[in-house]
Amino acid sequence: MWSNSCIFFVILVLSFIGENLCQTTPVWTYECIEGYCQKRRITPGSENTAISLSACQLLCSGYGSLWPQPTGEISIGNVLVHINFNSIDILEGRGENSVASLIRAGGKNFKKQIESLATPRAINSGGKSLIVTMDIADPEKTQLTLDTDESYSLKVSETSDGRMNATISAPTYFGGRHGLETLGQVIIYDDLRDQLQMPKDVYITDKPVYPYRGILLDTARNYISVATIKRTIDAISASKLNTLHWHITDTHSFPYVSTSRPELSQIGAYSKKKVYTPSDVEEIVKYAKERGVRVLPEFDAPAHVGEGWQDTDFVACFNKQPWQDYCVEPPCGQFDPTRPKLYDALENIYKDMIAQFNPDIFHMGGDEVSMSCWNSTPSIVEWMKAAYGWDRKEEDFIKLWDVFQSQALERFDRQAGKKIPIVMWTSTLTKKEYVEQYLPKDRYIIQIWTTGRDKVVSELLDAGYRLILSNYDALYLDCGYAGWVQGGNNWCSPYIGWQKLYDNSPAEIGGNRKNQFLGAEAALWTEQVDDTSVDSRIWPRAAALAERLWAEPTTNWRAAEPRMLIHRQRLVNRGIQADALEPEWCLQYEENCPLGGKFNRP
Numbered sequence: 001m002w003s004n005s006c007i008f009f010v011i012l013v014l015s016f017i018g019e020n021l022c023q024t025t026p027v028w029t030y031e032c033i034e035g036y037c038q039k040r041r042i043t044p045g046s047e048n049t050a051i052s053l054s055a056c057q058l059l060c061s062g063y064g065s066l067w068p069q070p071t072g073e074i075s076i077g078n079v080l081v082h083i084n085f086n087s088i089d090i091l092e093g094r095g096e097n098s099v100a101s102l103i104r105a106g107g108k109n110f111k112k113q114i115e116s117l118a119t120p121r122a123i124n125s126g127g128k129s130l131i132v133t134m135d136i137a138d139p140e141k142t143q144l145t146l147d148t149d150e151s152y153s154l155k156v157s158e159t160s161d162g163r164m165n166a167t168i169s170a171p172t173y174f175g176g177r178h179g180l181e182t183l184g185q186v187i188i189y190d191d192l193r194d195q196l197q198m199p200k201d202v203y204i205t206d207k208p209v210y211p212y213r214g215i216l217l218d219t220a221r222n223y224i225s226v227a228t229i230k231r232t233i234d235a236i237s238a239s240k241l242n243t244l245h246w247h248i249t250d251t252h253s254f255p256y257v258s259t260s261r262p263e264l265s266q267i268g269a270y271s272k273k274k275v276y277t278p279s280d281v282e283e284i285v286k287y288a289k290e291r292g293v294r295v296l297p298e299f300d301a302p303a304h305v306g307e308g309w310q311d312t313d314f315v316a317c318f319n320k321q322p323w324q325d326y327c328v329e330p331p332c333g334q335f336d337p338t339r340p341k342l343y344d345a346l347e348n349i350y351k352d353m354i355a356q357f358n359p360d361i362f363h364m365g366g367d368e369v370s371m372s373c374w375n376s377t378p379s380i381v382e383w384m385k386a387a388y389g390w391d392r393k394e395e396d397f398i399k400l401w402d403v404f405q406s407q408a409l410e411r412f413d414r415q416a417g418k419k420i421p422i423v424m425w426t427s428t429l430t431k432k433e434y435v436e437q438y439l440p441k442d443r444y445i446i447q448i449w450t451t452g453r454d455k456v457v458s459e460l461l462d463a464g465y466r467l468i469l470s471n472y473d474a475l476y477l478d479c480g481y482a483g484w485v486q487g488g489n490n491w492c493s494p495y496i497g498w499q500k501l502y503d504n505s506p507a508e509i510g511g512n513r514k515n516q517f518l519g520a521e522a523a524l525w526t527e528q529v530d531d532t533s534v535d536s537r538i539w540p541r542a543a544a545l546a547e548r549l550w551a552e553p554t555t556n557w558r559a560a561e562p563r564m565l566i567h568r569q570r571l572v573n574r575g576i577q578a579d580a581l582e583p584e585w586c587l588q589y590e591e592n593c594p595l596g597g598k599f600n601r602p
């Protein structure tokens with residue numbers, strides 16, 4: 001296989017131009033001992049039986065190199081066969097129907113991922129054909145909802161005429177796509193032979209524990225390009241998360257191009273290029289759906305508004321100083337609920353967003369409303385007194401907030417034509433004394449951003465709310481950088497390592513009310529992030545959360561560490577600039593990894 005002439009050529013080339021143009025004789029093989037891949041010298045004469053690292057990783061331990069770990073049956077046979085990249089076909093099991101175009105897109109994407117395994121090396125030709133059949137039981141279910149069945153089963157076997165037969169059966173496309181991702185993860189690139197290989201026999205059944213598995217991306221503090229948003233979606237789907245929560249507007253900028261109110265982005269975007277046009281949004285929503293991902297739009301209000309609204313009289317305290325008195329970071333800005341025309345503007349934006357996103361759930365924000373902003377605006381205080389005889393206590397401003405929220409919801413519902421679930425952040429309004437009066441639990445889902453141990457979590461669970469967990473002490477990806485509104489480091493420092501995301505368990509936090517957790521979400525607020533650093537802030541840390549939410553493993557991050565390193569490498573192969581966690585040495589000497597290796601596993 002590695003002929004003498006090749007070796008001779010290498011020596012020649014090396015000595016003349018210093019560059020290795022030919023495959024060198026392999027030195028290392030990998031052996032699986034006690035569930036760890038161990039790096040060994042190849043003994044002379046045994047080159048043909050050398051095992052590549054990727055083959056060892058796939059076959060060495062129970063979950064192989066799969067991420068997240070499957071939750072059902074798993075059996076991966078240990079015979080690998082060489083498959084032919086140019087002979088992979090994806091078939092729709094039930095012929096032409098509404099899911100067929102999604103399957104075609106999913107299949108195309110799958111082949112791209114397989115090809116990236118080899119990059120920048122070449123794939124040797126030859127090998128067996130692979131036929132992938134996607135058998136989707138309900139081809140009409142093409143929208144992801146909180147009730148979507150995302151389960152799948154994957155069976156790989158050889159047909160009697162020597163082709164590889166992979167059959168993915170799933171109730172919906174969303175499950176089927178997860179199956180395709182899993183299939184993609186059992187196909188490996190053997191860099192000793194430059195071949196694509198896959199196990200001859202595979203049987204996996206799998207489904208997620210939580211229906212909501214998200215990443216929040218803020219595109220208002222700094223603009224994030226469409227290409228980066230798409231790359232983020234690629235990594236979301238590679239990790240079997242299913243939601244991109246798009247915090248699209250904020251006080252700092254208004255990049256969302258509203259067809260009904262184009263002046264908002266004309267005035268409010270950082271530049272005329274830093275916007276999301278209707279066709280950008282359409283492209284992102286379609287791209288996400290093909291990858292099994294919902295895009296959840298957030299139009300945060302009544303706080304977190306400012307830029308873009310300058311020509312209206314709807315915003316109070318915009319850029320008011322000293323900002324510390326009226327908001328948590330500059331610039332301040334908050335809707336004035338007493339302006340009747342405000343609600344027409346909101347309704348226009350809801351209409352545009354509903355048409356473009358076709359959301360199954362919608363986020364209305366509702367965080368960090370400043371009572372002192374409203375209190376410092378004489379016309380608001382006078383209106384409260386004149387209209388309702390309200391005073392200036394917290395409970396009075398809560399009533400004012402309710403004036404806003406009730407009307408906003410009514411306008412939203414009118415445009416949606418049905419009552420879809422609304423998500424809101426924890427805030428003063430979600431405190432025990434107010435929440436049930438103002439936010440009916442059959443309508444609102446509460447997203448937690450306080451700490452996981454905060455008593456508001458158990459209070460909301462006891463009151464019967466459905467929750468999404470984004471506790472900042474484990475799931476805020478922006479923590480641990482320089483301060484920018486204060487000296488020292490930023491407010492939620494220190495940096496949160498992937499291990500903490502992995503071990504942040506909704507089931508543990510929820511106790512016997514864990515079923516009220518729809519799931520969780522890692523949040524990337526972008527005050528200190530832009531296109532240059534989105535990938536490395538989110539990945540691979542959010543993938544740690546992905547396994548927690550998919551599988552709720554009873555083990556902690558230590559058991560997952562070798563696979564985490566493999567998955568991080570997978571993301572990098574697919575073009576995601578995921579952060580390095582450890583020296584590559586740890587990937588090659590699994591048993592000696594200082595933390596999760598065999599000398600440290602509990």
Ligand SMILES: *[C@@H]1O[C@H](CO)[C@@H](O)[C@H](O)[C@H]1NC(C)=O
Nearest residue numbers: 155157158159160165166167
């Ligand atoms: C491929 O596998 C599926 C599921 O096991 C089976 O139903 C089908 O008959 C197989 N196809 C061929 C051509 O062997």
